[in-house]
Amino acid sequence: xxxxxxxxxxxxxxxxxxxxxxxxxxxxxxxxxxxxxxxxxxxxxxxxxxxxxxxxxxxxxxxxxxxxxxxxxxxxxxxxxxxxxxxxxxxxxxxxxxxxxxxxxxxxx
Amino acid sequence: xxxxxxxxxxxxxxxxxxxxxxxxxxxxxxxxxxxxxxxxxxxxxxxxxxxxxxxxxxxxxxxxxxxxxxxxxxxxxxxxxxxxxxxxxxxxxxxxxxxxxxxxxxxxxxxxxxxxxxxxxxxxxxxxxxxxxxxxxxxxxxxxxxxxxxxxxxxxxxxxxxxxxxxxxxxxxxxxxxxxxxxxxxxxxxxxxxxxxxxxxxxxxxxxxxxxxxxxxxxxxxxxxxxxxxxxxxxxxxxxxxxxxxxxxxxxxxxxxxxxxxxxxxxxxxxxxxxxxxxxxxxxxxxxxxxxxxxxxxxxxxxxxxxxxxxxxxxxxxxxxxxxxxxxxxxxxxxxxxxxxxxxxxxxxxxxxxxxxxxxxxxxxxxxxxxxxxxxxxxxx
Numbered sequence: 032x033x034x035x036x037x038x039x040x041x042x043x044x045x046x047x048x049x050x051x052x053x054x055x056x057x058x059x060x061x062x063x064x065x066x067x068x069x070x071x072x073x074x075x076x077x078x079x080x081x082x083x084x085x086x087x088x089x090x091x092x093x094x095x096x097x098x099x100x101x102x103x104x105x106x107x108x109x110x111x112x113x114x115x116x117x118x119x120x121x122x123x124x125x126x127x128x129x130x131x132x133x134x135x136x137x138x139x140x
Numbered sequence: 141x142x143x144x145x146x147x148x149x150x151x152x153x154x155x156x157x158x159x160x161x162x163x164x165x166x167x168x169x170x171x172x173x174x175x176x177x178x179x180x181x182x183x184x185x186x187x188x189x190x191x192x193x194x195x196x197x198x199x200x201x202x203x204x205x206x207x208x209x210x211x212x213x214x215x216x217x218x219x220x221x222x223x224x225x226x227x228x229x230x231x232x233x234x235x236x237x238x239x240x241x242x243x244x245x246x247x248x249x250x251x252x253x254x255x256x257x258x259x260x261x262x263x264x265x266x267x268x269x270x271x272x273x274x275x276x277x278x279x280x281x282x283x284x285x286x287x288x289x290x291x292x293x294x295x296x297x298x299x300x301x302x303x304x305x306x307x308x309x310x311x312x313x314x315x316x317x318x319x320x321x322x323x324x325x326x327x328x329x330x331x332x333x334x335x336x337x338x339x340x341x342x343x344x345x346x347x348x349x350x351x352x353x354x355x356x357x358x359x360x361x362x363x364x365x366x367x368x369x370x371x372x373x374x375x376x377x378x379x380x381x382x383x384x385x386x387x388x389x390x391x392x393x394x395x396x397x398x399x400x401x402x403x404x405x406x407x408x409x410x411x412x413x414x415x416x417x418x419x420x421x422x423x424x425x426x427x428x429x430x431x432x433x434x435x436x437x438x439x440x441x442x443x444x445x446x447x448x449x450x451x452x453x454x455x456x457x458x459x460x461x462x463x464x465x466x467x468x469x470x471x472x473x474x475x476x477x478x479x480x481x482x483x484x485x486x487x488x489x490x491x492x493x494x495x496x497x498x499x500x501x502x503x504x505x506x507x508x509x510x511x512x513x514x515x516x517x518x519x520x521x
Contacts, residue, residue: 047272047383073293073390075285076338077277079345082262084277088338091282093385100385102273113293124276132275 032064033119033135035099044099067119069096071137076108083125094119094137103135116140141406144236145369146519147243147358148176149481154351154469155320161195161251164352165204168474169247172354173208176366181356182241183214187228187248187473189221193263195251204247214241221267222280222422224248225476226506226515229355233372236359243362248477249352260348264472267509269383281345283384283510284423285337291391291425292339295440299339303330304446305424306343306466312453313463315493318478320349320469344424349469353478370484374407374518376400380511393511396433400516403503407518411435414518415499416486417457418479420507421464427451430505431459434516453496461486461494476506476515483519 036048040057044065051058074092090105094117104124105111117137124134150171152164159167165186173179186201201215220227225248232244252260265279291297307327313319325343333342363369380395381387387394404410411434421427432442436457445451451459462468462482465475483502485491501520507513 045386047269053386072385073286073290075282075289075340076335077279077282077285078334078338079261079279079281079336080258081265081277081279082258088335089277091276091278091286093286093390102276102278102383102385104276113289134275 033067033096033101035063035065036060037063044097046099046101065097065099067096068140069094069117069119071111071113071115071117072100073113074105074111083127092137101135103137106136106138111139141373142371143360144233144372145358145363145366146355146372146480146484147178147362147366147369148172148174148356149354149484150175151318151353151478151481152351153318154349154471154474156253157350161191161197161200161249162203162207164251164350165200165247165249166207168249168352168354169204169208169245172245172356176356178243178356181210181213181243181245183235183244184210185228185231185244185246186217187224187246187477188217189219189224189250189472190263191251194255200249220513221508222472223476223506223508223513223515224473225353225478226504226517227476229477229480229517230375230377230515232357233375236357242359244357245354246357246477247352247354248474250471250473251350252348252471253350257348267512272383280422280510281337284345284425285340286384287391287429288340288425291428294391295443297443300331301428301443301446302340302344302424303327305421305427306330308446308452309421309460309464309466312461312494313467316463316468319463319467320347321463321467340423340425346422346465346470349471351469351471351474353474353481355477355480368488370487370519370521372517373520374403374409376402376406376516377514379513382512384510391429392439393429393433393514395511396430396505396514399514400434403516403518407520409501409518413501414457414503416461416483416496416502417459418462418482418502418504419459419464420475420505421460421466422470422507424466426507427459427464434503434505453494458496461491461496479504479506480517480519487519487521
């Protein structure tokens with residue numbers, strides 16, 4: 032599941048979390064789980080890598096889950112298409128000073 | 141509005157420079173002061189994104205005041221990522237309009253080379269969302285790849301329309317002695333250059349540069365002493381979402397639409413009045429998106445303008461005769477000031493081989509991040 036956030040007042044879903052609801056200005060924002068199956072909105076294969084990344088290219092995309100958009104890495108670099116179905120998997124996305132960081136990776140279905 | 145004028149302007153050549161950040165800032169500042177024929181100002185505003193991270197130096201506005209013998213003038217540094225230059229101009233403008241100052245020296249400066257490219261990329265990427273973007277390896281170039289692919293998909297634009305912007309801006313930069321790259325490139329070379337953020341290639345992406353640019357702004361009391369004033373007649377600014385994926389349409393920057401509307405309203409001008417524009421083509425796709433969101437072209441049709449020659453120096457709406465960020469280079473915080481230096485030269489008729497005939501009204505657009513903050517100026521004779 033994907034961890035998104037919901038405004039308890041107006042009910043909109045958001046990601047990332049906002050301290051103040053972008054729709055109704057309420058501050059009562061709660062964590063909710065949404066579907067981890069979504070649609071790829073756009074993507075790129077990155078060859079100019081920031082520090083801490085070695086393997087080229089780095090596939091990154093934006094996908095939409097239950098109307099909520101999330102930026103994440105993609106599990107492969109070939110056969111990608113806008114509109115394809117993906118499943119978000121919570122896994123290792125980078126290492127910083129020997130410590131593993133976790134986040135969303137989109138696996139094409 | 142004709143209450144604030146550019147009394148003088150100047151810049152350093154952009155590129156990989158031997159000099160340090162102070163030498164660059166001083167060169168641009170003195171060029172601007174000499175051009176204005178002034179040796180005193182009430183305040184200095186320095187636009188700078190990350191002198192601490194890039195060079196380990198801080199406090200540059202105060203250091204500059206001392207070096208230029210401008211003590212006890214007011215001084216501060218203004219930071220707004222890649223729009224730090226335009227933000228510094230805005231702070232100077234606001235200082236004069238408030239009545240606090242009669243004259244302000246604005247300097248935009250960035251020293252970026254001398255550290256590994258991946259380190260520079262990470263410093264710039266630190267402006268992305270710290271939880272939802274940055275940890276994934278997201279950079280500004282990543283957003284450009286997202287935007288270019290989605291734009292092609294939505295509007296049927298071919299990749300060539302991006303490459304042609306790189307070719308146009310290199311052609312313009314070849315006639316700008318201050319540009320980082322002063323070299324014409326062929327479309328074939330652009331089309332065959334290495335992929336950096338698929339579908340974008342090397343010639344779609346601005347370089348990492350060093351450089352500085354300066355302006356002397358004066359208010360009503362001093363304008364009458366200026367021989368050939370260029371007025372800042374319009375200003376607009378708006379922020380937008382932090383995470384790019386939160387925008388309803390990632391190929392549209394709503395903040396820029398708002399900023400442009402504010403600037404046109406203040407200047408009492410419309411799109412058709414603009415003779416020359418300097419846009420923020422950190423990536424070729426941004427020149428198209430900005431030209432649409434400012435309202436020069438309909439959404440989804442801006443890509444045709446470059447193919448039809450509309451945005452060439454001799455076209456109906458010349459965009460970035462300086463060479464833009466692509467060819468003039470992009471020392472992050474110098475860019476927003478350099479855009480106004482170029483427009484000042486264009487409006488005075490001093491732009492040499494890249495002169496736009498009869499330019500009387502100009503527009504600049506400086507972007508923080510990927511449009512996280514858009515700043516628009518309109519200048520006129």
